[in-house]
Amino acid sequence: MNGWKVVSCVKPNNQKHKMIKQLLTTVVVSALLSSTVFAAEGGHSHKTIAGPRGGKILDSEPLHAEFFVQADKKVSVIFYNSTLKPVAPTSQQIKVIAESKTGKTTLEFEKNGDAFISKAILPEGDGYRVVVQIKNDVAAKPQNFRIDYKAGICQECKQAEYACTCEHAS
Numbered sequence: 829m830n831g832w833k834v835v836s837c838v839k840p841n842n843q844k845h846k847m848i849k850q851l852l853t854t855v856v857v858s859a860l861l862s863s864t865v866f867a868a869e870g871g872h873s874h875k876t877i878a879g880p881r882g883g884k885i886l887d888s889e890p891l892h893a894e895f896f897v898q899a900d901k902k903v904s905v906i907f908y909n910s911t912l913k914p915v916a917p918t919s920q921q922i923k924v925i926a927e928s929k930t931g932k933t934t935l936e937f938e939k940n941g942d943a944f945i946s947k948a949i950l951p952e953g954d955g956y957r958v959v960v961q962i963k964n965d966v967a968a969k970p971q972n973f974r975i976d977y978k979a980g981i982c983q984e985c986k987q988a989e990y991a992c993t994c995e996h997a998s
């Protein structure tokens with residue numbers, strides 16, 4: 829403010845102080861890190877998280893999957909590792925069963941880049957149950973995920989209604 833530059837002179841004393849400060853920071857950071865690890869070990873969090881592409885994250889194993897309805901109403905499923913980095917599709921088998929008012933429709937999927945895309949579009953309308961079936965390979969046990977498919981946008985979280993991350997159950 830007064831135009832004077834603060835000239836820092838490094839006294840040995842200063843250096844020592846800096847080292848202690850650094851050491852303390854390291855201790856605090858590692859304490860924080862280990863408590864995070866403990867929290868993760870204590871139980872997998874099931875809080876709803878937003879999918880990187882605005883879809884719904886399915887708690888599949890070993891990879892998480894994101895159910896996302898494209899603008900053309902085709903469904904895309906993308907797999908993610910534990911840090912939500914996309915993982916290219918391999919041997920997984922995806923099936924979506926839409927239980928609309930006009931009956932059940934099964935959508936088959938094909939690999940397309942880093943996603944699985946349904947060959948057909950979802951049935952007309954919304955407000956129906958969708959079952960996403962994931963198999964890690966042809967012989968694996970299927971993992972089923974039920975989603976209430978609503979096409980609108982949630983006013984609170986601005987996510988698609990089917991992928992709403994709000995705490996209220998709706």
Ligand SMILES: [Zn+2]
Binds near residue numbers: 982983985986993
């Ligand atoms: Zn919401």
